[in-house]
Each structure stands twice: as structure tokens, then as C-alpha cells.
Amino acid sequence: MSSGVAAAKGRATAVAVPASEALPWLVSAVVVGLVLYYLIGIDQGAASLFGDSSMIHELVHDARHFLGFPCH
Incomplete structure (x- = not known):
């Protein structure tokens, strides 16, 4: 075998x-990214889109601190 073939x-x-x-994949990735950004970075429990419970806030609480988002 010659080196050119290899x-x-x-x-x-x-x-x-x-x-x-590629566009549907790009749009899907952006939507998923924005939802994750909201859930981890913006949702505070009291002003949540999901009601008055702070369940989502508590579920991602440690991730918020790890990523540097202000929490309390």
C-alpha cells in the first residue's frame, strides 16, 4: 500500500x-436555550410564569449559584 492511498x-x-x-435545528436549539436560560437565570418563584410556587427556583437553586446568577 502506498502512502498516497493511506x-x-x-x-x-x-x-x-x-x-x-439546518434552520429547524437552529431554531429548536435557540428555543431550548432560551427556556433553559429563563428557568435557571430569571425565574424567581414569586414572579414566575408557572404560578406562585417557587418549585422551579428551588430545583435549579444550586445551578444558579454555580453559574453566577444572583439569587437572594
């Missing part, structure tokens, strides 16, 4: 992905 087998090729196929 080099050709290990070479990666780029695949063109049309924007129409």
Missing part, C-alpha cells in the same frame, strides 16, 4: 447542508 483514506470530506435543513 492518506486518502484518513481524509475527511465536507458535506454541504442546505440552509432549509
